Amino acid sequence: MPSRLLALAASVAAAWFLAPSASFADAYPSxxxxxxxxxxxxxxxxxxxxxxxxxxxxxxxxxxxxxxxxxxxxxxxxxxxxxxxxxxxxxxxxxxxxxxxxxxxxxxxxxxxxxxxxxxxxQRSGLFVNATGPIKTFEDITKGDKELRVAITGYNSPDDLSIKLLGKQGAKLQGIPFAEPGLRYASVIGGQSDIVYEQAGDVRSFLDGKQIKPILFFSDKPAAGFEDTPYSGKLGIDVKLSxxxxxxxxxxxxxxxxxxxxxxxxxxxxxxxxxxxxxxxxxxxxxxxxxxxxxxxxxxxxxxxxxxxxxxxxxx
CATH class of the missing domain: 3.40.190.150 (Bordetella uptake gene, domain 1)
Incomplete structure (x- = not known):
């Protein structure tokens, strides 16, 4: 390659590598x-x-x-x-x-x-149960009569950690992971779980349909729209992960x-x-x-x- 072309190629390469990234960002997205x-x-x-x-x-x-x-x-x-x-x-x-x-x-x-x-x-997380099932209040799960299955997202998740810490309140809970959100939400209705750890907005259709109800929110104050539902701060439970x-x-x-x-x-x-x-x-x-x-x-x-x-x- 002639020296003039080599010099031109070098200058083009230098301009490419030294050009500010703003030119690319200005065209983003294309x-x-x-x-x-x-x-x-x-x-x-x-x-x-x-x-x-x-x-x-x-x-x-x-x-x-x-x-x-x-x-x-x-x-x-x-x-x-x-x-x-x-x-x-x-x-x-x-x-x-x-x-x-x-x-x-x-x-x-x-x-x-x-x-x-x-x-x-x-969003505040909480525990939700079948609205017509045997669990009526949070106190029902702290009696320790039997182990209850809780639908969670996965092991070592905030869900999993939260329910393990509830064991200090006398609850016997076993986390059951559900990777699919829809299956997790419906499990408490179909009997695959006794409780589901969720956020109220994610299960709103079930709440509006009176199929499930909250029994506890993990929060330091009442959850908006659920002021009558117990919350962890009031009960002295040190779990408030949102x-x-x-x-x-x-x-x-x-x-x-x-x-x-x-x-x-x-x-x-x-x-x-x-x-x-x-x-x-x-x-x-x-x-x-x-x-x-x-x-x-x-x-x-x-x-x-x-x-x-x-x-x-x-x-x-």
């Missing part, structure tokens, strides 16, 4: 963005992702298809995110259940592997792209339609946490979760 839900269809994570997707599309001017990838307490979907290009075209709705795995000994994932873009929803769902991207994603996604999600959270969705889900009105405070939020939640873990497990 094609559909995949939104991973690491749980099955119909659950709380799926619902919030589909609502956010619907409201993001007009802002981003591209489609944001939701793809369900359940398995391993959300880790299957998280693995898909981390093996996808860090170009902003793959997002994930990560839940508190999956974040809890980060606190486990020898966790396969680390908090440094992703960037939290925004917390979209926060459920949350957050949008994340890979840690090496262009900061300009993260900023653009954060701005779009801020608009989503401020929309009347999304606020109505939060109310319908019995979620906290101030659920939204922007990217600037999302990481401290996660670390605070993980510290609370770790404090509730058995000392030997937390120390490993």
């Amino acid at each position: 094609r559909p963005i995949t939104f991973i839900v690491p749980w099955g269809p119909g659950g709380g994570a799926d619902q919030v992702a589909r609502m956010a997707s619907k409201l993001m599309e007009p802002e981003l001017k591209v489609s944001v298809p939701v793809v369900n990838m359940p398995g391993a307490t959300g880790q299957t979907g998280h693995q898909k995110l981390l093996t996808s290009p860090s170009d902003g075209y793959t997002l994930e709705i990560m839940t508190a259940d999956t974040f809890a795995t980060l606190a486990q000994p020898n966790s396969r994932f680390k908090i440094e592997q992703f960037i939290p873009v925004a917390v979209l929803i926060q 459920q949350f769902r957050m949008v994340v991207v890979r840690a090496d994603t262009d900061p300009a792209i993260v900023k653009k996604l954060s701005e779009v999600l801020s608009k989503v959270a401020q929309s009347a339609e999304y606020k109505a969705y939060l109310a319908q889900q019995y979620a906290q009105p101030d659920s939204y946490v922007g990217s600037d405070q999302a990481l401290p939020f996660i670390k605070g939640w993980l510290a609370e979760f770790t404090a509730l873990m058995p000392k030997r497990q937390a120390a490993q």
Whole structure:
């Protein structure tokens, strides 16, 4: 190759590598963005992702298809995110259940592997039973007459830890994992479980249909809409872990792209339609946490979760 062409090629290469990433971010997005839900269809994570997707599309001017990838307490979907290009075209709705795995000994994932873009929803968790079944109140499960089956998302999840700590109140509870949200919700009606650990908004159709009812919320104050239902703080039970769902991207994603996604999600959270969705889900009105405070939020939640873990497990 003539020296003049070599010099031209070198200058083009230099311009490519030295060009600011803003030029790429300015053109973003130019094609559909995949939104991973690491749980099955119909659950709380799926619902919030589909609502956010619907409201993001007009802002981003591209489609944001939701793809369900359940398995391993959300880790299957998280693995898909981390093996996808860090170009902003793959997002994930990560839940508190999956974040809890980060606190486990020898966790396969680390908090440094992703960037939290925004917390979209926060909800109080609770225990729900068949409305016409033998369990009428929380006191009924603390009598210790027999072991009761509790439908949970997975082992070593906030669900699992919470029910284990209830053993100190005299309850005999065995966690039964259900990866599919719909099966978990319905198990308490079909007899596959005696209790389901959930959030009221996720099982709203069952509540409205008078099929199930709450007997306890994990909170330091009464749950809105369920003021007559006992809550852990009042009973002296030191379990108040809330459920949350957050949008994340890979840690090496262009900061300009993260900023653009954060701005779009801020608009989503401020929309009347999304606020109505939060109310319908019995979620906290101030659920939204922007990217600037999302990481401290996660670390605070993980510290609370770790404090509730058995000392030997937390120390490993």
